[in-house]
Amino acid sequence: MQETTFVDMFSGAGLFSAGAVQAGMRPLLAVDVSKEAIATYNRNVGPVAVVGSVTDFHDVPRADVLLAGPPCQGFSTLGRQDPLDARNALALTVPRWAEVCAALVVVVENVPPFPRSAHWREMAVEFQRLGYNVDTWELEAADYGTPQLRRRSFTVASRVGRVERPEPGLARISAGDALNRKVLPDDPMHRWPTPTGIAADRIALVPPCGDKRDIMKAAPHLCPPSWAKVGCQATDVWGRIDPARPANTLRCTFQNPSKGRYLHPTENRTLSLREGARLQGVPDCWQFEGRPYPVARQIGNGVPVPLAAAVLTAVQAAITSAGATSTKLAA
The missing domain is CATH 3.90.120.10 (DNA Methylase, subunit A, domain 2)
Incomplete structure (x- = not known):
């Protein structure tokens, strides 16, 4: 079976990617503006990360999965929830990257208020125009093996059919x-x-x-x-x-x-x-x-690794069940 590959936008230090690797996926590219975070990614996940902005990066490879964790400050209840925060619009770059890399599944992680924002609606409409079915999950990290209470939203845009929401674990870790x-x-x-x-x-x-x-x-x-x-x-x-x-x-x-x-x-x-x-x-x-x-x-900016692994194991299962690759669908 062909190995599932992924690209990570706004990668940070690579905690989201670490969950993908645990789910059996292989990174092809990660991009972030922080040179320290990129150095951490290359040291611990794989030597594929580069410093850069997603708005002007062009050398994006084909990949089966696209991960994205755009800045959440404009949506977070811990911040000002400013709808005019210029960083909010970075979420709109995700569908463009999805089209370029021909991703089968796109997973966008953010704070729970994000799917209720105007920027999310605009992003979702663009995904649908590109042929993706869009679903949203709100998951509590403590339910998936993380010793921390941390609720996150996941927008899952899929071209391989429905991705089943991961089931919580049986016991929380203190x-x-x-x-x-x-x-x-x-x-x-x-x-x-x-x-x-x-x-x-x-x-x-x-x-x-x-x-x-x-x-x-x-x-x-x-x-x-x-x-x-x-x-x-x-x-x-x-x-x-x-x-x-x-x-x-x-x-x-x-x-x-x-x-x-x-x-x-x-x-x-x-x-x-x-x-x-x-x-x-x-x-x-x-x-x-x-x-x-x-x-x-x-x-502090990362996606808890056990939560990321649970989400991306569900994505991997959907891709495997469909027997699809980004090359096949692009053809």
Whole structure:
């Protein structure tokens, strides 16, 4: 049987691609604007990634599957949800790439509000014009073997018939399952910013599963007036991860305790880069390229690998069942 091939737009460090490789696919090309992310991709997935913009890249090979994770900032509830964000229009480049590479199936990953946007509707209409049937899934990463709560939308445009939505796993994996595994003592990814001053004093006051509310009770003098004004909102900041449950959604700023529930369950520090990668389902053999914050961005921006693998295993099954190749359909 001919091996299924894929191209990855907006590839980042390659977590989406890693799921495709786990599903039995082979990468032909990956493109992203971040040189650090591309270096990470080439080191861990395969030496096929190049630095560039999807808007002016032309040497796109034929491939069976096209992956795309266009920027989500304009659609995310964690951002401004700005319909005028110029990055939103990048989603409209995906059908053009699909036509050039003659993809059998296109998978577009984004935040849950994306399929309700005007840009999604325009993209879907273009897919339909090209002969694709379009379906949307909203999946929770924790249901597919990721030790993290992270809901994502997947738009699946197919020319090989219906792609069946993947079935959730039987049991969720807790954050503790991921964080308690031994880390090699010389792992360069097992690093975190050392807390000092007020930050260190605050962290030391947070009990297991606690958060900023515990700091406010124990040491009001360490708390800015804004904390009292916010009240019951943003209670996860300066919070410890509950090791018995999947972690909260991992953002690019997971090494900053003021941005979410990112404190280690028992130690007085934030997550290490390795621990953040584990919460995204990234194998410990991966090494990321760049300084700590660019690495944290690569991790936080990625598709959880187990979720990606579940989605692309379903895509692989549909392609295999149809017995199709991009060359056959193009002919």
